[in-house]
Amino acid sequence: MRSIWRTIDRELVRDVAALAAAVAVVGASFGALAIAAGVPVWMASVMSLLVFAGGSQFMVVGVLAAGGTPFAAVAAALLLNLRHLPFGLVVGDLLGRNRAAQLLGAHIMIDESVAFAMAQRDPQRARAAYWLCGITLFCAWNPAVLVGAYLGEAMGDPADFGLDAAFPAALFALLLPQLREPGPLRVAIAGAVLAVAATPFLPAGVPVLVALLGVVFALPLPKKLERAR
């Protein structure tokens, strides 16, 4: 465990810090929104600590505020989080067989920590990036929710800072180095097109899962690669 921190370089720390700043602003806006929707501060905070999945937290508060039942709210939120199951199949490799690392590491599994890990070239760096990103964003998200809850409407809208564009852009930047080979590139394009095409017809969270079908676009590749070798 100790040795993995040595593989962290300044560039990685800077990149994660930039994302943490953005996450903090969104966390604060979640806190402000939750309070406006009548959620007590402590409950917004407990939720952020225990759930730590921003999209699903906004989803639950939003559905309940719109008059939905708790069942509908939680079902929609869990659907949104279902993508973490396939993510776990990749992250499981990084976390190894240490039970404590698995139990703790699973909780900091978010799009950004997975993307940061996958953007690294070797497994050692991937492991370090996963933990650094996950822990840093956890430590940015939770205090920010409290701050936002107290600031309330003085918080402003993260959209004013363009943060809704910052997160997709960050994912793209982390994804790009993995798309040099034609197979992954085809999978990424197919996944993106499938998800966007499915969006008008399916509830939130499901279109991204439809994107998994995009994996078939890499199928002819392994044979070709093997032959090339």
Place this chain on the structure above:
Amino acid sequence: MTLTTVLVLAVGTYAIRIGGVLLRERYSVPDRVRRMFALSAIALLAALYATNGLVDGEGFAGWARALGVGAGALLAVARLPFVVVVIGAALTTAGLRVLAIA
């Protein structure tokens, strides 16, 4: 919102997260399948990029966000540092909103 709602969501989310990790541990898979797992994560991240960049709720997220995300993509393709990509996307979108382009 009740504490039960929060706890059910927390347990469900954690079960999903740990589920994949434990499944991965239980079965030793050939390299080809591991490669498939990595590819499915790529498909998911690309899908998140595209849907979060273009869609808000049920409709188009608007030109400000789409163009900001596009600007970020260009900066990334031009191999500019990660921080520049993220800030560039945010500034583009924020700037367009100041100009009242939704």
